[in-house]
Amino acid sequence: MSGILTIDREKLVTQAKQVQSGIATIAVVKNNAYNFGLELAVRAFLEAGITAFATTSLKEAEAIRKITEESMVFLLNPTYEFEFVKSLNLSMTLPSLDYYNKYYEELNGINVHIEYAGLFNRSGFESFSEVQEVLNHQMTLDEHERFNIEGAWCHFGYADEFDGVYETERQNWLDFIGHFKKLDIEPEYIHSQNTASFSRDGLLEGHTHTRLGIGLYGSKPYSGLNNDLFMQPFDLHSTVVQIRDMDEDMPMGYGGSFVADRKTKVAVVDIGYGDGVLRKRAEFDCLINGRRYPIVTLMMSHMLVEVDEDVSINDKVYIYHPEMRLDEYTFKGVGANSEQLATLNYNTLTKEIIHDS
Ligand SMILES: Cc1ncc(COP(=O)(O)O)c(C=O)c1O
Numbered sequence: 001m002s003g004i005l006t007i008d009r010e011k012l013v014t015q016a017k018q019v020q021s022g023i024a025t026i027a028v029v030k031n032n033a034y035n036f037g038l039e040l041a042v043r044a045f046l047e048a049g050i051t052a053f054a055t056t057s058l059k060e061a062e063a064i065r066k067i068t069e070e071s072m073v074f075l076l077n078p079t080y081e082f083e084f085v086k087s088l089n090l091s092m093t094l095p096s097l098d099y100y101n102k103y104y105e106e107l108n109g110i111n112v113h114i115e116y117a118g119l120f121n122r123s124g125f126e127s128f129s130e131v132q133e134v135l136n137h138q139m140t141l142d143e144h145e146r147f148n149i150e151g152a153w154c155h156f157g158y159a160d161e162f163d164g165v166y167e168t169e170r171q172n173w174l175d176f177i178g179h180f181k182k183l184d185i186e187p188e189y190i191h192s193q194n195t196a197s198f199s200r201d202g203l204l205e206g207h208t209h210t211r212l213g214i215g216l217y218g219s220k221p222y223s224g225l226n227n228d229l230f231m232q233p234f235d236l237h238s239t240v241v242q243i244r245d246m247d248e249d250m251p252m253g254y255g256g257s258f259v260a261d262r263k264t265k266v267a268v269v270d271i272g273y274g275d276g277v278l279r280k281r282a283e284f285d286c287l288i289n290g291r292r293y294p295i296v297t298l299m300m301s302h303m304l305v306e307v308d309e310d311v312s313i314n315d316k317v318y319i320y321h322p323e324m325r326l327d328e329y330t331f332k333g334v335g336a337n338s339e340q341l342a343t344l345n346y347n348t349l350t351k352e353i354i355h356d357s
Pocket of ligand 1: 213
């Protein structure tokens with residue numbers, strides 16, 4: 001049996017509850033819910049009290065709407081499928097003045113969230129004066145031709161860094177939303193905070209919701225946070241399929257990728273980069289019978305691990321485990337939390353859901 005990804009549904013619900021700390025949350029479920037599985041995650045988050053979801057994809061938005069009729073389903077990307085948005089009662093970003101000028105006629109009746117570009121600057125209005133132009137233009141339209149300003153939002157690109165830039169992007173955004181207050185416009189959703197920002201600041205002034213991703217899925221956005229607040233609800237493991245006794249200078253693998261520098265043992269494990277294990281991850285260790293052993297080579301469907309006499313055929317070999325957390329390897333430079341998750345290959349891994357009610 002090759003790699004097995006085990007997701008503990010009960011833990012996922014518990015983690016989603018605890019990370020919100022009682023604050024209304026929009027759950028980011030893009031990319032198949034960070035690869036946990038969209039339906040599994042949406043149902044778990046509903047159980048954890050969440051009634052608002054965000055994704056970049058129309059297909060995912062439709063799937064979410066099928067699961068929950070009442071929730072707010074927010075499209076983070078600009079879309080041009082206006083009738084589709086209306087038919088499913090989706091909410092969508094209003095990404096720029098230029099977009100508004102081109103499409104305002106199609107936007108009638110749609111719930112929009114005005115996006116501020118800020119320092120992240122992937123999309124969004126650059127200043128409130130641009131928003132003011134939109135507001136002025138809306139007032140020239142008949143009521144049935146207008147959209148509904150349901151929200152205002154931006155995305156922080158520096159919240160997991162500690163070099164002072166985050167403070168600037170946060171202040172720019174707070175100044176931006178201050179204008180809505182001055183105009184007595186009170187959108188139902190004001191949201192900017194990802195897991196890092198919420199962990200640093202709690203809910204920012206003037207906000208109605210957080211907009212969390214990785215924290216819901218149990219990984220820490222930056223190091224130094226308490227593990228107990230981020231309970232990892234999954235593990236990834238495979239098994240030892242062979243053990244080779246190696247003499248000193250004996251090579252193994254393609255081109256002799258591993259050469260023993262002493263008499264040792266190597267376990268051949270039935271998982272590889274074809275299953276989504278990152279090459280950088282394989283520069284570190286794995287967990288067998290509660291002990292850490294170095295991975296010495298990664299191939300498409302196998303991994304070589306230097307072991308000792310305590311390891312036997314069929315032993316479980318963990319790449320990720322609550323005692324070998326994914327975020328540990330994020331902070332060791334393997335790649336972002338989401339990158340390590342998104343790369344897991346569901347076509348080759350077996351997925352097991354445990355504690356599924
Ligand atoms: C627009 C937007 N909001 C929120 C999030 C959630 O961020 P995090 O997973 O760091 O909580 C993301 C994640 O990439 C995002 O792209």
